[in-house]
C-alpha cells in the first residue's frame with residue numbers, strides 16, 4: 001500500500017473552464033506545482049488554454065515565483081483541428097486581465113521559441129503539440145537542452161491509440177530512460193522526471209509506478225479530475241441551457257412580432273377585401289345602370305323603328321290611294337281634254353269660217369284685220385295647249 005498524503009492543492013477548482021481533453025489532469029498539475037515549485041514553466045501547445053490557465057492559477061494560488069510561457073501558433077494542427085483567430089484573441093484577453101504578471105503567450109512555432117530560453121532553464125515542460133510519434137520526439141529532443149536539473153516533462157495523450165497518435169509509442173521508449181509514472185485517465189499523462197534533482201514525493205510515485213503500485217494514485221487523481229470535468233460539463237450544459245433559454249426568449253419575441261405583423265396583415269386584408277367588395281358593388285351598379293340604359297335605348301329605338309315603319313306603310317298606302325284616285329280620274333280627265341280639244345278645234349274651225357266670210361265683205365275689212373291679228377294669238381294658245389296637254393293625253397290615251 002502506497003503512502004500518499006492529501007493536499008488542498010489537489011482540490012483547486014479552475015476559475016475558467018475552457019472545453020478541453022486536459023481538464024481531468026488539473027488536480028495533479030496543481031499538486032505537482034506545490035511539490036516541484038518550478039521557476040520556469042513552458043507549455044508546447046496551448047489551444048484555448050485549459051492547461052495553461054490552470055498552471056497560471058496554481059502559480060498564483062500557491063504564490064510561486066514561477067513564470068509560465070505558452071507557445072502555440074494558435075492555428076491548430078491535424079489532431080487538434082484548425083481554428084480561427086478568435087481562440088487566441090479570447091485567451092489573450094483573459095490572460096492579460098488575470099495573469100499578465102506571471103505569464104506570456106508566444107505566438108510562434110515551438111522551434112522558433114527555442115532561442116528565447118536559456119539552456120538548463122526550464123523546470124517544467126508540458127509537451128502537448130501535434131501528437132504524432134515524430135512530432136512528440138522532435139518536441140522533446142529539441143527542448144531537452146533547455147531543461148533544468150530539476151526538470152519534469154509531462155506528455156499529454158500518452159494513452160491515445162488512434163488517428164495517428166504516437167505519444168504512447170514515444171512514451172514507451174522515453175519512460176524507460178528516466179524515473180516516470182503515467183496517469184491513464186483523461187487520455188493519459190506521462191510524467192518524466194528528467195532532471196537529477198527531483199522532490200522526494202515525485203520519486204516516491206515513480207517508485208510506486210515501477211513496482212506496479214500506482215493504480216490507487218491514478219484512481220485518486222482520476223476521481224478528482226472527474227469532479228472538474230463534471231463541473232465543466234455542467235457549466236457547458238448550463239451555458240447551452242441559458243443559450244437555449246435566450247433563444248426561446250428571442251423566438252418568443254420573434255413569434256409575437258410575426259403574430260402582430262400577421263394580425264395587421266389580416267386586418268389590412270379585411271379592409272382591402274371590404275374596399276374591393278364596395279368597389280365591385282359600385283361597378284356592378286354602374287354595369288346594371290348601363291345595361292338598363294342600353295335596354296331602354298333599344299326599346300326606344302324599336303319604338304321609333306315601329307313608328308317609322310308605320311309612317312312608311314301609311315305613306316305607301318296614301319300614295320297608292322292617291323295614285324288609284326288619279327288613275328280613276330284619268331278617263332274622265334282624258335274625256336274632258338278630248339272635249340276641250342274638240343271644242344278648241346271646232347272654235348278654230350268656226351273662227352276660220354267667220355273670218356273667210358268677213359274677208360269677202362269690205363265692210364267687214366276692218367274686222368278682218370282684227371281677226372287676222374287674233375288668229376296668231378289663237379294659234380299660239382293652241383300650240384301651248386298642245387304642248388302642255390299632249391304628253392298627258394298621249395299617256396292617258398295610250399297613243
Ligand SMILES: C[S@@+](CC[C@H](N)C(=O)[O-])C[C@H]1O[C@@H](n2cnc3c(N)ncnc32)[C@H](O)[C@@H]1O
Pocket residue numbers: 020021022044045046047048049050051052071072073074075076077080108109110111128129130
Ligand atoms: C492538443 S492542442 C493543446 C491543448 C491544450 N494544452 C489544452 O489544455 O487543451 C495542440 C496545440 O498545439 C499547437 N501546435 C502543434 N504543433 C505546433 C508547433 N510545431 N508549433 C506551435 N504550435 C503547435 C496547435 O496549434 C494546437 O493549438
